Amino acid sequence: MKVLVATSRTQGSRANDYRWAVDGELVWIQEPCDTDQKRKGDCGCGRGFAGVASHRATTTAEVRDLPELTLEEYILALRTGLADAGWPEDWAEEIAAAQTDLIKSWPAGSVVERDLERFSVRASHSKRAT
Numbered sequence: 470m471k472v473l474v475a476t477s478r479t480q481g482s483r484a485n486d487y488r489w490a491v492d493g494e495l496v497w498i499q500e501p502c503d504t505d506q507k508r509k510g511d512c513g514c515g516r517g518f519a520g521v522a523s524h525r526a527t528t529t530a531e532v533r534d535l536p537e538l539t540l541e542e543y544i545l546a547l548r549t550g551l552a553d554a555g556w557p558e559d560w561a562e563e564i565a566a567a568q569t570d571l572i573k574s575w576p577a578g579s580v581v582e583r584d585l586e587r588f589s590v591r592a593s594h595s596k597r598a599t
Contacts, residue, residue: 470538471572473497475520476531479580479592483528487513490520490527495546497521497564498571501585515585521550529591534577540565 475490490496501515517526548561571588575581580592 470536470540470543471532471534471569471575471577472538472543473518473530473568473572473581474533475518475527476529476580478531479529480527482591483582485513485516486528487517488527488529489523489525490518491523491525493533494523495521495543495550496527496530497547497550498568498583506585516583518583521546524550524554528582530581532572532575532577532579532581540569 473496475488475492475494475496477488477492480486480488496518499514499517499519502512504510505512505515513528514526516528518528518530519526544561544565547564548558551560551564552558572579572581575590576593578594579590581588582591583589
């Protein structure tokens with residue numbers, strides 16, 4: 470199954486990039502804070518992807534095809550990460566559905582960036598085997 474993972478690929482392409490998540494960890498797309506939604510400050514969460522395990526963020530995520538990962542395992546990973554971070558774990562199924570739908574047309578290896586609710590592919594096709 471295709472999922473989003475944190476990546477250092479293309480980091481630094483934009484002056485406002487940041488990377489605190491662990492390369493390769495699953496990420497999820499959090500709603501941005503009010504400050505970022507209103508463009509009233511320097512938060513940057515509206516450009517980031519949140520690490521499921523580290524609970525740290527990055528501005529770049531890679532579409533990775535993990536054929537050994539089942540939808541049930543993906544939902545469990547999201548549920549566990551959400552609960553560990555204090556978020557409602559019942560969001561996991563909705564997040565899994567929304568993210569798999571978002572990335573379904575992007576090939577594995579694509580590096581994705583976001584600006585609030587707008588997502589775009591920054592680079593395609595990793596040289597790394599997936």
